[in-house]
Amino acid sequence: xxxxxxxxxxxxxxxxxxxxxxxxxxxxxxxxxxxxxxxxxxxxxxxxxxxxxxxxxxxxxxxxxxxxxxxxxxxxxxxxxxxxxx
Numbered sequence: 001x002x003x004x005x006x007x008x009x010x011x012x013x014x015x016x017x018x019x020x021x022x023x024x025x026x027x028x029x030x031x032x033x034x035x036x037x038x039x040x041x042x043x044x045x046x047x048x049x050x051x052x053x054x055x056x057x058x059x060x061x062x063x064x065x066x067x068x069x070x071x072x073x074x075x076x077x078x079x080x081x082x083x084x085x086x
Contacts, residue, residue: 006056007040015053015078033075049078054085061085 003012009025010018017025017036027034027049034049050068054060057080069086070077077083 004056004058006052007038009038009056011053011056013053013057013080015049015080017049017052027078029076034078050083053078053080054083059085 001012001014003010005011008020012018017027019025025036025038027036028046030046035046036049036052037044037046038052039045048068050070054068062085066085069084071082071084074082
């Protein structure tokens with residue numbers, strides 16, 4: 001399975017994320033979507049699972065206020081093959 005190292009996390013194309021110590025990062029369910037709470041520069045940040053996966057695979061938005069589009073319409077499916085920017 002393909003993965004990228006991003007901000008100290010191992011991000012897989014199926015949407016799973018592992019910490020440096022090998023433990024899976026459990027997504028938090030909030031407002032109908034999944035979010036990760038990650039450490040960035042010694043601060044806790046909440047980031048959408050889909051955004052985190054897209055950024056890890058260097059798929060950046062075209063414009064500033066882009067939104068994530070899910071091909072199957074399932075807001076909980078954050079696999080790379082299912083998400084893109086609109």
